[in-house]
Amino acid sequence: xxxxxxxxxxxxxxxxxxxxxxxxxxxxxxxxxxxxxxxxxxxxxxxxxxxxxxxxxxxxxxxxxxxxxxxxxxxxxxxxxxxxxxxxxxxxxxxxxxxxxxxxxxxxxxxxxxxxxxxxxxxxxxxxxxxxxxxxxxxxxxxxxxxxxxxxxxxxxxxxxxxxxxxxxxxxxxxxxxxxxxxxxxxxxxxxxxxxxxxxxxxxxxxxxxxxxxxxxxxxxxxxxxxxxxxxxxxxxxxxxxxxxxxxxxxxxxxxxxxxxxxxxxxxxxxxxxxxxxxxxxxxxxxxxxxxxxxxxxxxxxxxxxxxxxxxxxxxxxxxxxxxxxxxxxxxxxxxxxxxxxxxxxxxxxxxxxxxxxxxxxxxxxxx
Amino acid sequence: xxxxxxxxxxxxxxxxxxxxxxxxxxxxxxxxxxxxxxxxxxxxxxxxxxxxxxxxxxxxxxxxxxxxxxxxxxxxxxxxxxxxxxxxxxxxxxxxxxxxxxxxxxxxxxxxxxxxxxxxxxxxxxxxxxxxxxxxxxxxxxxxxxxxxxxxxxxxxxxxxxxxxxxxxxxxxxxxxxxxxxxxxxxxxxxxxxxxxxxxxxxxxxxxxxxxxxxxxxxxxxxxxxxxxxxxxxxxxxxxxxxxxxxxxxxxxxxxxxxxxxxxxxxxxxxxxxxxxxxxxxxxxxxxxxxxxxxxxxxxxxxxxxxxxxxxxxxxxxxxxxxxxxxxxxxxxxxxxxxxxxxxxxxxxxxxxxxxxxxxxxxxxxxxxxxx
Numbered sequence: 001x002x003x004x005x006x007x008x009x010x011x012x013x014x015x016x017x018x019x020x021x022x023x024x025x026x027x028x029x030x031x032x033x034x035x036x037x038x039x040x041x042x043x044x045x046x047x048x049x050x051x052x053x054x055x056x057x058x059x060x061x062x063x064x065x066x067x068x069x070x071x072x073x074x075x076x077x078x079x080x081x082x083x084x085x086x087x088x089x090x091x092x093x094x095x096x097x098x099x100x101x102x103x104x105x106x107x108x109x110x111x112x113x114x115x116x117x118x119x120x121x122x123x124x125x126x127x128x129x130x131x132x133x134x135x136x137x138x139x140x141x142x143x144x145x146x147x148x149x150x151x152x153x154x155x156x157x158x159x160x161x162x163x164x165x166x167x168x169x170x171x172x173x174x175x176x177x178x179x180x181x182x183x184x185x186x187x188x189x190x191x192x193x194x195x196x197x198x199x200x201x202x203x204x205x206x207x208x209x210x211x212x213x214x215x216x217x218x219x220x221x222x223x224x225x226x227x228x229x230x231x232x233x234x235x236x237x238x239x240x241x242x243x244x245x246x247x248x249x250x251x252x253x254x255x256x257x258x259x260x261x262x263x264x265x266x267x268x269x270x271x272x273x274x275x276x277x278x279x280x281x282x283x284x285x286x287x288x289x290x291x292x293x294x295x296x297x298x299x300x301x302x303x304x305x306x307x308x309x310x311x312x313x314x315x316x317x318x319x320x321x322x323x324x325x326x327x328x329x330x331x332x333x334x335x336x337x338x339x340x341x342x343x344x345x346x347x348x349x350x351x352x353x354x355x356x357x358x359x360x361x362x363x364x365x366x367x368x
Numbered sequence: 369x370x371x372x373x374x375x376x377x378x379x380x381x382x383x384x385x386x387x388x389x390x391x392x393x394x395x396x397x398x399x400x401x402x403x404x405x406x407x408x409x410x411x412x413x414x415x416x417x418x419x420x421x422x423x424x425x426x427x428x429x430x431x432x433x434x435x436x437x438x439x440x441x442x443x444x445x446x447x448x449x450x451x452x453x454x455x456x457x458x459x460x461x462x463x464x465x466x467x468x469x470x471x472x473x474x475x476x477x478x479x480x481x482x483x484x485x486x487x488x489x490x491x492x493x494x495x496x497x498x499x500x501x502x503x504x505x506x507x508x509x510x511x512x513x514x515x516x517x518x519x520x521x522x523x524x525x526x527x528x529x530x531x532x533x534x535x536x537x538x539x540x541x542x543x544x545x546x547x548x549x550x551x552x553x554x555x556x557x558x559x560x561x562x563x564x565x566x567x568x569x570x571x572x573x574x575x576x577x578x579x580x581x582x583x584x585x586x587x588x589x590x591x592x593x594x595x596x597x598x599x600x601x602x603x604x605x606x607x608x609x610x611x612x613x614x615x616x617x618x619x620x621x622x623x624x625x626x627x628x629x630x631x632x633x634x635x636x637x638x639x640x641x642x643x644x645x646x647x648x649x650x651x652x653x654x655x656x657x658x659x660x661x662x663x664x665x666x667x668x669x670x671x672x673x674x675x676x677x678x679x680x681x682x683x684x685x686x687x688x689x690x691x692x693x694x695x696x697x698x699x700x701x702x703x704x705x706x707x708x709x710x711x712x713x714x715x716x717x718x719x720x721x722x723x724x725x726x727x728x729x730x731x732x733x734x735x736x737x738x739x740x
Contacts, residue, residue: 018656021655024660027663036670039671039681043680044680045679045680046679089537089538089707090708090710091709092703092707092713092714095679112528112529114530116532117535119537120536121537121538121707122536122539122540123538123706124702125542125546125547126544127679128536128542129542132534132536136532139530143529143530154476154480154515155482156507156510157484158483158485158486158507159483159484159485159486160485161488163457163487163489164490164491165493165496166490168490168497170494172491172492172493173492173493189658194655279386280567280655280658281563282386282388284563284567284658286388286392288662289559290396293404294403297407303407306413307495308406308409315403326460330458330460333491334458334491340458
C-alpha cells in the first residue's frame with residue numbers, strides 16, 4: 001500500500017508540475033462558460049440590410065425608418081437598381097434586401113394594396129428565416145395601426161409559462177453539455193494519452209516490472225484525473241450558478257455523485273482506448289474524432305436529439321454523454337430526484353462495466 | 369531543395385506506416401460528415417403535447433383537434449390532472465402542456481373572452497420559442513375561425529394590406545445541409561491539419577529523434593517546410609475528397625469557382641499548419657501540444673460562426689473574428705459555394721488570411737531552435 005501511495009503521489013506531481021497544462025485545464029471551463037454565456041446565441045441583433053425603394057414616398061420612408069429603428073436591423077446600404085442586389089449579396093455583409101414597389105403610397109391609398117418584397121440571403125437559412133419574420137412583423141404592425149382595427153369581437157388569450165427557464169436564457173442548455181464535454185475530454189482523452197505516453201517512451205515496461213500490480217498502476221494513473229475532473233465539474237456548476245444564474249434545483253449531493261460516476265465511466269473509456277493503441281497520436285485522434293465530435297453533436301448538447309432523423313437517434317443511444325446530460329438537466333434544472341434518472345444511471349454503470357471488461361481482456365502485461 | 373524533399377518523404381512514410389492513421393484521416397471524417405450534417409439541425413419537429421382539458425366542451429375539443437391537425441404538433445395524450453402532465457414533461461416525454469380550464473366555453477359565450485394555458489419546457493430556450501410561436505399561431509387561427517362561425521363576420525372590409533413576397537436567395541428551400549456542409553468541411557480539415565502538425569515536432573522531441581535532425585546541416589526554414597508540406601498536401605486532398613462527397617451525397621451547390629476555394633484553402637492551411645507547428649515548438653510533451661491545440665481550436669471554432677451566426681455575437685467577439693482564420697475560411701467557403709462570389713468579393717478576407725499565413729509562418733521558423 002505504501003508503494004502504491006508513492007506511485008500516486010508521483011503521478012500527481014507529474015501532472016501538476018506542468019503549469020501550462022494546468023492553466024489550460026482550469027482556464028478551459030471558465031473560457032467555455034463565458035463563450036456559451038455571452039457569445040453563442042441564436043438571437044439576431046443589428047443584422048445589416050439594404051433597402052431598394054422604388055417609390056420614396058412618406059409611407060415607404062416611414063416603413064424604412066421603423067425597420068431600421070428596430071434593434072434587429074441596421075441599414076448598411078441604400079440601393080437604386082434591382083441589378084445591385086446580387087452584387088450586394090455576393091459581397092456577403094448584407095443579409096436581407098427590402099424592395100418597395102413604385103408608387104407605394106398611392107397604390108396603398110387607391111387600391112388598398114401595395115407590395116413589398118423581402119429577399120433573404122439564405123446561404124444562412126436560419127438567419128434568413130428569422131430576419132424575414134422580423135421584417136414581416138414590423139410591416140404587419142404598421143398596417144394594423146393604419147387600419148385602426150376595432151377590437152376582435154371574441155378573444156382567446158393564450159397564457160404561456162416557460163417551465164424551468166422563465167428568463168429563456170440560452171446558457172441553461174449549455175451548462176450540462178459543457179460539464180459532459182470537459183469531463184469526457186479530461187478523463188477519457190487525458191487518461192488515454194498519459195498511458196500511451198508511457199508505452200511510447202518505453203517507461204511502461206519499467207512500471208510493469210515494478211512490484212506494483214497492473215491494476216494498481218492503472219488506478220494510480222487515473223486518480224489525479226478523477227480529482228481534476230471533479231474540480232472542473234464543480235467550477236462549471238459554480239460559474240453557472242453565480243455568474244449566469246443557472247439554478248441547481250435538485251440535490252447537489254446526487255448531482256456530484258452522478259458526476260463522479262460519469263468521471264469513472266470516461267476514465268474506463270480512456271483506459272480502453274489506451275489498451276488499443278501504442279501511439280499518443282492515434283490515441284488522441286481516436287478520442288478527438290470518435291469521442292469529442294459525438295459528445296458535442298450527438299448528445300443533445302447543442303442540437304436536441306429529438307429533432308434528428310430516426311437512424312441518428314438510434315446512434316445517439318450509444319453516446320454515453322447523452323445520458324449524463326439528461327441526468328444533469330433533470331437534477332439541476334428540473335429538480336427531480338433519483339426516480340427520474342435511475343434508468344440513465346444504470347445505463348452509465350453498464351457502459352462502465354463494458355469498457356472495463358473490454359480493457360481487462362485487451363490489457364497486456366507484456367509489451368510488443 | 370533535396371533536403372526538403374527528403375524530409376517530406378520521411379514524414380509521409382511516418383504518417384502512412386501507422387496503419388490506423390490512414391483510415392482515421394480519411395474514413396472517419398466521412399462518417400462524421402454524414403452524421404453531423406444530419407444531426408446539426410435546429411429545426412423543431414413533432415412537439416409533443418399533453419392536453420389537460422377540464423372543460424371538455426365542443427369548443428375546447430375543437431381547439432385540441434386543431435393542434436392535432438397541425439403537422440408540427442403531436443398530441444401525446446390526455447391527462448386529467450396538471451400535476452400528472454407535468455410529470456410527463458419532467459420525464460422528457462412531452463414538450464408542452466395545453467391546459468384548458470373548466471368553464472372555458474361558457475366564458476367565451478358570455479364574456480367573449482377566454483384563456484388557455486400553455487406550459488412549455490424551456491430548457492432549450494430556442495426550441496421553446498419556436499413552439500410558443502407555432503402555438504400562438506394555431507390559437508389565433510382558431511380564434512378567427514370561431515369569429516366566423518359564431519358571429520359570421522371576417523376581418524373588417526375596406527382594410528388596407530401590404531402583401532409581402534418572400535424570396536430566399538441562393539438556397540430557396542432553406543436547406544440547412546447546404547449551409548452546414550461547407551462549414552463542416554472546414555472543421556474537418558482544421559482538426560486533421562492542426563492535430564497532425566501540433567503533435568509532430570514535439571513527438572520527435574519526446575522520443576528524442578529531434579536531436580538527430582538538429583545535428584544535420586539542415587536550415588530552419590527547410591525543416592519547417594519539410595514538416596509542413598506533407599500535411600498541407602494531405603489536408604488539401606482531404607478537402608477535395610470532402611467536397612466530392614458533399615457533391616455526390618448531399619448535392620450541395622457549387623456556384624462559384626473551385627479554384628478560389630482551393631486557393632483559399634491552401635492559404636488557410638498554411639495558417640493552421642504553421643500555427644500547429646508553432647505550438648509544437650513551444651511545448652515539451654504531446655499532451656501539452658494537443659491540449660493547446662484543442663483549446664485554441666475550440667475557441668476559434670465556436671466564435672467562427674460555424675454553428676451560430678456571427679451577427680448575433682457581441683461587438684468584441686466580432687472584433688475578435690478579425691484574427692480568426694476559421695471565421696474567414698468558413699465565410700469564403702459559404703460565399704463561393706452557395707452564392708458564387710468572385711475574387712473581388714472575397715479579396716479582403718483572402719488578403720487577411722494571407723497576412724496571417726505569413727505572420728504565423730515567420731513566427732514558427734523564428735521560434736524553432738536547433739539548440740536544445
